[in-house]
Amino acid sequence: MATCKPSCPCISHHDQDYVVLSNSPRKRRRTACSISLLLLSGLVYAFWPSDPTVKIVRLHVKNIQVRTVPVVAIDVSLLLTLKVSNGDVYSFHYTTLDVAVGYRGKTLGHIRSHNGHVRACGSSYVDAELDFDGVELFSDVVYMLQDLAKGSVPFDTVAEVTGHLGLLFFHFPLKTKVACEVVLNTITRKILRQKCHQN
Template sequence: MATTDEEHQPVVFYAAIPQNSPDHDHQDYVVLPLYPHRRRPGLPPDRRHCLRRSIFFSAAALLLAAAIFLLYPSDPKLTVVRLRLNRVQLRTSPHLSLDLSLSVTLRVRNLDFFSLDYSSLAVAVGYRGRELGFVTSQGGRIRARGSSYVDADMVLDGFEVIHDAIYLVEDWARGSIPFDTESVVKGTVGVFFLEVPVQARISCQVYVNTKNQTITHQDCGPDEGWL
C-alpha cells in the first residue's frame, strides 16, 4: 500500500521563529516570561509551637471544667412524700395548750456521684412563724445517685401557747388552723480525701381542719426557714 509523504512527516508542536522570512519585518511576536511557582509562606516554627500549646491548654481547661461541674458535690434534694395529721386538740383548762401529732415521710435524693452520709434529719412545726417543737431522726448513708425514705413523727402534748394565743383561738373557732412545717437534712459527701458538707431544706404550709381532723391543703417548697 502506498503512503504519502505527509504521513511520514513528524508532528511538530513548537516551531522556531523564522529569521529570514520575507514577512519577518511585518510580524509581531509576544513572548511571555516564565514565572516560577512560589509556595505560600507558613508560620515560623516557634509560632506553630505556641499555637499547638495554646490549643492543648484550652482543651485541658475545658475538660477540667467539665470534670469539676460533674464531680463537685451538690446539695441533696428533699421531697415531702406524705404528710398526715394524727390528732389536733386545743385545751383551755387549766391554761391554753395545744395537742398536735403529725407524721411525715420524706424522700432524700443524692444527686452526686459519691455516697452521702447524713447525720440526722430534723422536722419542726410552727404557728405564725414561731416554732412550736421539732423532732430528729437518726442518720444514715445514701449511695451515689440513690434515694432514701425517712419517716418522722411530731408529737406535742399539752404545749402551752403564750404567743399568738388570741389568733389560735380565732382559727380554732373558724375550724381551720395554718401550721408551718420545716424539714432539714445535713450531711457530708466524701470526694476523694475531702468531706464536703451539704444540706437540704424544705418547708410546707399546712391547713388543718379541726372538725374532721384532716389536712385540707398543703403547699411545699424550698425555704430559708428557722431551723
C-alpha cells in the same frame, strides 16, 4: 513572550505569589490548653461536692385539739415523710437529721433520725410521727383557731443534716440547713404549697 521547556514550569510576570499559612506550634499549644481547661472545668463541676436537699413530701394531721383548761394549749399529732436527695456522684451518709416544726415562729417540737444512707444521685425517705402535747400558744391560739376554721395551717420547718459524702476511701464532711414554709390543708390533709430555702 516567555518560552517554556517541557521539564520546567513556565513563569511569567503575570503570575501571583501565594503564601501558605500553617498552624504554629504556639497556636496549637494554646488550643490544647483551652481544651484541657474546658475538660478540667467540666470534671470539677461534676465531682465538686454539693449539699443534699431535704423536703417534706407528706404531712398528715392525725389529731389537732385545742384545750383551754388549765391554760390555753394545743395537742398536735403529725405524720411526716421527709425526702433526702443526693445529687452528687458520691454516696451520702448522714449521722444526724433534725427537723424542727413550728407555728408562727414558735417551735412545737423536733423530729430526729440517725445514721441514714443515700446512694449517689438518689433519694431516701424518712417517716416520722410527732406528738406535741400541751404546747402553749398564748396569743397565737387565736391565729391557730382562725387557720383551722379556714382549713389551712402554715407550719415552719428547719431541717439540719450532718454527715459526709464518700467515694472509695475519700470522705467529705457535710452539714446543711434547709428552712421551709409548709401550708397544710387540714380538710384534705395534703400540702397546699411549700417554699424552701437553703441557709
